[in-house]
Amino acid sequence: MNLLLSNAYHLYWLGRYMQRTTCLNERSHNNHPSALFPMLRHVGFQNPINQHNFTHHINTEVIPEYLALINDNFQAVRGVIEDEAFELFQLMNRLNQSGSLQSACFQIRACDAAMHAHAAPVSTFWLLGHAVETIDERLRYGDIQDQDLRIFADAVTRLPTFSAWEALKQPAQALVYLASSQKFYQLTAQLETLFEDGL
Numbered sequence: 299m300n301l302l303l304s305n306a307y308h309l310y311w312l313g314r315y316m317q318r319t320t321c322l323n324e325r326s327h328n329n330h331p332s333a334l335f336p337m338l339r340h341v342g343f344q345n346p347i348n349q350h351n352f353t354h355h356i357n358t359e360v361i362p363e364y365l366a367l368i369n370d371n372f373q374a375v376r377g378v379i380e381d382e383a384f385e386l387f388q389l390m391n392r393l394n395q396s397g398s399l400q401s402a403c404f405q406i407r408a409c410d411a412a413m414h415a416h417a418a419p420v421s422t423f424w425l426l427g428h429a430v431e432t433i434d435e436r437l438r439y440g441d442i443q444d445q446d447l448r449i450f451a452d453a454v455t456r457l458p459t460f461s462a463w464e465a466l467k468q469p470a471q472a473l474v475y476l477a478s479s480q481k482f483y484q485l486t487a488q489l490e491t492l493f494e495d496g497l
Contacts, residue, residue: 301378301419301420301423303493303496304374305374305375305377305378305423306419306423306493307423307493308371308374308375309371309375309378309420309423309424309427310423310424310426310427310430310493311367311371311427312368312371312372312375312413312424312427313413313423313424313425313426313427313428313429313430313431314427314428314430314431315364315367315368315371315431316368316406316409316410316413316428317427317428317431317432317435318364318431318435319361319364319365319368319403319406320403320406320407320410321431321435322356322360322361322364323361323400323403326353326356326357326361357399361399361403362394362399365390365391365394365399365402365403366394368387368390368406369387369390369391369394372387372391375420378420379413379416379420380412380416382412383409383412383413383416386405386408386409386412387409389405390402390405390406390408390409393405410428413425413428418456419456419457419458422453422456422457425449425453425456426450426453426454426457426489429446429449429450429453430450430486430489432446432449432450433446433447433450433482434486437479437482442477442479444474444477447473447474447477448474450470450473451470451471451473451474454466454467454470454471455467455470455471462492463492465488466485466488466489466492469481469484469485470485473485
């Protein structure tokens with residue numbers, strides 16, 4: 299399958315937003331609220347939040363916004379994903395719209411499984427976004443794991459051959475051994491440039 303660059307970009311951000319939403323949801327239930335402040339500031343929520351109202355803010359503002367962004371990106375690529383995944387994403391959106399926030403977040407897991415099982419190159423760009431977001435989140439919390447870097451390197455290696463994507467492959471493999479946050483962010487900046495400027 300030939301994939302338009304715009305579709306690849308939306309798949310990449312679909313993977314990122316799905317992982318980001320899952321992370322925020324899990325951490326909001328398993329950690330002290332202040333543990334989420336660094337990530338919220340990073341993703342654009344700059345206003346100070348009273349800790350007493352923090353959980354309410356997460357559940358009424360932050361996670362619903364990311365669920366909506368997941369839906370936006372899913373709708374943009376609905377023509378290239380399989381029917382099963384389509385139905386799962388539709389259910390997630392219906393749950394969000396009906397106010398069943400936790401059920402919608404649980405539904406992301408089913409959507410994850412469907413996207414993992416999808417054929418390349420659709421799964422490749424989705425997994426790339428998922429891997430980038432996972433590493434970014436782990437770096438912010440200081441618990442990066444070798445496996446995360448290997449998954450990222452594998453996703454980059456699967457990008458189309460004989461194109462500008464090739465320039466990312468060797469640095470991604472080297473990152474597994476270097477485990478450098480600076481190199482990771484340089485590589486993701488290069489990736490974003492390719493999406494924005496074209497191949």
